[in-house]
Amino acid sequence: MTDESVNAPTIDPHATGPEGPSEWLQAWPEACVVGQVGQSLDGRVATPTGHSHYINGLPSRRFLHQLRAQVDAVVIGVGTALADQPQLTVRHAPGPNPARVILDPNARINLDNPALTNDGVEVVVMVGERASMPAWPTHLKVVRLPLSDRGFEPKAVLDVLNARGMNRVLVEGGATTLSRFIGAQCLDRLYCMIAPLIIGSGPTGIALPPIDRLDEAIRAPMKGVNLDGEWLVEVRFEHKAC
């Protein structure tokens, strides 16, 4: 036994605090960027064939809808728009629908995608400066952004949204979109919903450039609660750069 283990604090397995998801959400600052990922125990979001519905159960999906209800805008990548045909509305929790923002540098989204529905909510499609576009309906706000070899800079995306009065933003996914915001240190919080299954192979919810040493890894304090058999973890990033 090392000195370190002798001096380690005793862990009380029955210790619980009163704090839970509601308190976490109430503690958000007025302006914040939060991400979410629903994943398996081994960090995966789909099988290798892309089958992903559903990894998480209803309690986690309810929490996702609570997140949507709490933000001004929800951001997805065009990969998710095409794969999931998502509505991005609030259905499993009380609260208003957020604006919908699709990052689509090559203007690949189809006009009949449910995320583009004209339902009174602001819909913003961010496209590259040189993307050729069809004549899109006037309810869509099309914003052209510069593209670097890393795509749109997450800070540039947030600047556009902030200028439109959208100060609380949920980056809902998928992995490419979420990973770029994490890599650019543009998230204040990350919510991981961890379902009790091991998929074993397939894409992970977060993928960043490789590092050699663990001291280069992003470390951040986290809290967790059990959501009817799944774990909901809140990660608070302390060094936000944008």
Ligand SMILES: NC(=O)c1ccc[n+]([C@@H]2O[C@H](COP(=O)([O-])OP(=O)(O)OC[C@H]3O[C@@H](n4cnc5c(N)ncnc54)[C@H](OP(=O)(O)O)[C@@H]3O)[C@@H](O)[C@H]2O)c1
């Ligand atoms: N488990 C979950 O919580 C969760 C949540 C959401 C989605 N998903 C799943 O994730 C899968 C899709 O993930 P994905 O990683 O393939 O796609 P994605 O992140 O939804 O979309 C990726 C595409 O969006 C565009 N994009 C995203 N960020 C960009 C940026 N900063 N700058 C420029 N372009 C950007 C690019 O389009 P171009 O390719 O045109 O360059 C990129 O290839 C789906 O199967 C969906 O079901 C899972």
